Structures are given as structure tokens and as C-alpha cells.
Amino acid sequence: MTATAAERAAMAHALEVARRGPRGLNPQVGAVILSPSGEMLADGWHRGSGTPHAEVDALSKLAPEQLRGATAVVTLEPCNHTGRTGPCAQALIDAGVARVVYALDDPGVVSGGGAERMRAAGIDVESGEQADAAEALIGDWLTVQRLGRPHVTVKWAQSLDGRAAAADGSSQWITGPEARADVHRRRAAADAIVVGTGTVLADDPALTARDGDALLPHQPIPVVIGSRTTPADAAVRRHPHAPLFYSGHELDAVLAELRERGVQRVFVEGGPTLASAFVAAGLADQVLAYVAPVLLGGPRLALTDIGVTSIDEAHRLVVDEWLPLGPDLLAIARPLTSGENTSRNEGDA
Ligand SMILES: NC(=O)c1ccc[n+]([C@@H]2O[C@H](COP(=O)([O-])OP(=O)(O)OC[C@H]3O[C@@H](n4cnc5c(N)ncnc54)[C@H](OP(=O)(O)O)[C@@H]3O)[C@@H](O)[C@H]2O)c1
Numbered sequence: 001m002t003a004t005a006a007e008r009a010a011m012a013h014a015l016e017v018a019r020r021g022p023r024g025l026n027p028q029v030g031a032v033i034l035s036p037s038g039e040m041l042a043d044g045w046h047r048g049s050g051t052p053h054a055e056v057d058a059l060s061k062l063a064p065e066q067l068r069g070a071t072a073v074v075t076l077e078p079c080n081h082t083g084r085t086g087p088c089a090q091a092l093i094d095a096g097v098a099r100v101v102y103a104l105d106d107p108g109v110v111s112g113g114g115a116e117r118m119r120a121a122g123i124d125v126e127s128g129e130q131a132d133a134a135e136a137l138i139g140d141w142l143t144v145q146r147l148g149r150p151h152v153t154v155k156w157a158q159s160l161d162g163r164a165a166a167a168d169g170s171s172q173w174i175t176g177p178e179a180r181a182d183v184h185r186r187r188a189a190a191d192a193i194v195v196g197t198g199t200v201l202a203d204d205p206a207l208t209a210r211d212g213d214a215l216l217p218h219q220p221i222p223v224v225i226g227s228r229t230t231p232a233d234a235a236v237r238r239h240p241h242a243p244l245f246y247s248g249h250e251l252d253a254v255l256a257e258l259r260e261r262g263v264q265r266v267f268v269e270g271g272p273t274l275a276s277a278f279v280a281a282g283l284a285d286q287v288l289a290y291v292a293p294v295l296l297g298g299p300r301l302a303l304t305d306i307g308v309t310s311i312d313e314a315h316r317l318v319v320d321e322w323l324p325l326g327p328d329l330l331a332i333a334r335p336l337t338s339g340e341n342t343s344r345n346e347g348d349a
Contacts, residue, residue: 024262
């Protein structure tokens, strides 16, 4: 049986209330309880780490007799493990719910399997209802579960001849206003913006997301990696969020800690050293290269050593989009995966 009209409406509402929860370490999840005749009895959502999950929040608003034979509509598969809260699958079984409709499977190794548990207990379970909308809502969280770390975008601006700065280290501004406005919009979509100490000392960037002089509503947390001290009067210290400083060079450790803070999307805007370190470590899920029609020559290449000594070791990318931005061109690229092919691999050189 597919979802009924009442269940479809309930899922739309569950997706709506899910948004009230915080975005971060835990997924935003919403739930609705329907009576056997399809009447909406209660809704619930997850308010963050350590608080009741959405299903339990909704269940708690009703008397036991209202729950027997009811239908629970949830945006994510009810979980199957005991963390800081008990397993939601068991809570639904104990409540005597007859049917559960959910949107997305729980990708967690420990938390998944709720659907199986409920089916084994005799509950009628339906999955996939409005899965696309649920995926749009918690896609970043799902990516973090899949990667085991936040998603990383590495961005740089370069001259047509592949330089990130002039010989004296000045790089403001290689690209034009359209490209810079695009960078600010993308900064605002990230949870953290990461640079190396080299960039802080050379450019004193504010690391805010702006529209002209105005701050955009969402600001990424500024993160500085490197052992050198950031000056007391550095612009980054006036950022709306307190900057995070990591003195080591261990990128995995930094990403792990950012994940613990609920960071899902990282925007790396460091100079060539940090960008190269992320690429070399295989930690660049997306590359944004803003290419400007200017020649700089000299030694300051956009990337330095990324561990490629022979062409066979090249980091091959797929460009998903070439985006013209005024006089500049943005390549939005990601690593080529083993299943994908490029025309470069076909035919003779
Ligand atoms: N065109 C662009 O898009 C763009 C963007 C930003 C900057 N820039 C230009 O780039 C230049 C600065 O370049 P940069 O390469 O020095 O900047 P950077 O990459 O931001 O900083 C490099 C520093 O980061 C630290 N670091 C942190 N993690 C590291 C790791 N895993 N491996 C190695 N080092 C790590 C090291 O500092 P410690 O020694 O302190 O540990 C290193 O010297 C400036 O001229 C600036 O204008 C251009």
C-alpha cells in the first residue's frame, strides 16, 4: 500500500516542523501522529543532541489510548539504537502504533535497522514517501554520515597562467566583483571557512560573508590553521563568530573536531599551501577555481606540491559547471571517481 492523502499531507507537515530543529551534529527530523481515520493528532521535532527524537516528542503529547492503532509519519527512519535516548523503533512498538510511514532510510550503522525491527513486531512500514524533499532538507547531514567528516570545498582565485598571487604576495583582487560576490554567497552556505596562517598574515581577511558591506544572515565560523600567532588586531578576531585556532597541521583532526561542533560544510579559502594540503590528502570533495583573464607570472602558483610526480598520478576532476562571472570563469569541479570516464581517456594522444 502506498501513502494515503492524509499521510502525504502529514509528511509535508513533518518536513515543515523538522526545520524548527537546529542544523548540525544531528539531523533535522519531524514527525506527525495520525489517528486510524487520518486525523492529525500531534507533531514533534528533534531539538538537538540529547533531547527526545521527533517521534518520541510527538508520542509524548498524546495519551496511551490515542496511540493504539495510530500511524506515525516521520521524515527519517526511526532509529534502532540506544544512545542518549532510547530506540525510537521500540518506542513506536511499545506505543502500539499500527503503521509507520517514513521518507529516508537511516544511513547509520548503529542507528539503522529500525524499519526491520518494527516490521518484525508486526507494524506495517512504508518507506520513501517524499524522500527527495527530505534529502533536500538533510542532504548535508547525510553527506557527513557517508564521508565520516564534513564536506570540503576548496576554493581559489587564479590568473589565467595559474598564479594565486603576484610575486610580492599581493592577491587582492585577482578576480572582478561578480566573482567575489559569488564567493560571498557560497561562504554564506558553509558552516566553517578555513584559512592557513599564511593568508591571515598576508591579507588580514575578515572571513565574513557579505553582500557589499552588509553581512549576510548566515555567517560561517572562521577557522585558522597553523602554528604562527594571529595578531591581536587581526580582522578575523572581529568576526561575528569567535574564530577557532588550530596550531597543528593535521587536517583530519581539524575536520573531526569541526564535525563534533556540528559543522557539515567546510569552505577552504586558504592560500596555495593549505589548498594543496587538502587536495594532496584527498580531502577536496569540490574544487572551485575562479579563473581571471590576467597574467601574473612568477613563483606563486595556485597549487604547490599535491603529491603528483608523474602524469599517471594526476588528480583528475569532472567539471560539473563552467560558470561565467563577468570577465572571469568559475570551474565547479569534483574528483573523477573510478566509474567515470573522460574523453581524455579515449583514443590516442
Ligand atoms: N588567490 C587566492 O585565492 C588566494 C587565497 C588566499 C591567499 N592567497 C595568497 O596566498 C598567499 C599566502 O599563501 P600561503 O600558502 O602561505 O597561505 P595559507 O595556505 O593560507 O597558509 C599556509 C600556512 O598554513 C599553515 N598550515 C596549516 N595546515 C597546514 C598543512 N596541512 N600543511 C602545511 N601548512 C599548513 C602553515 O603555517 P604555520 O607555519 O603557521 O604552521 C602554512 O605556512 C598570500 O600571498 C595570499 O595573498 C591567495
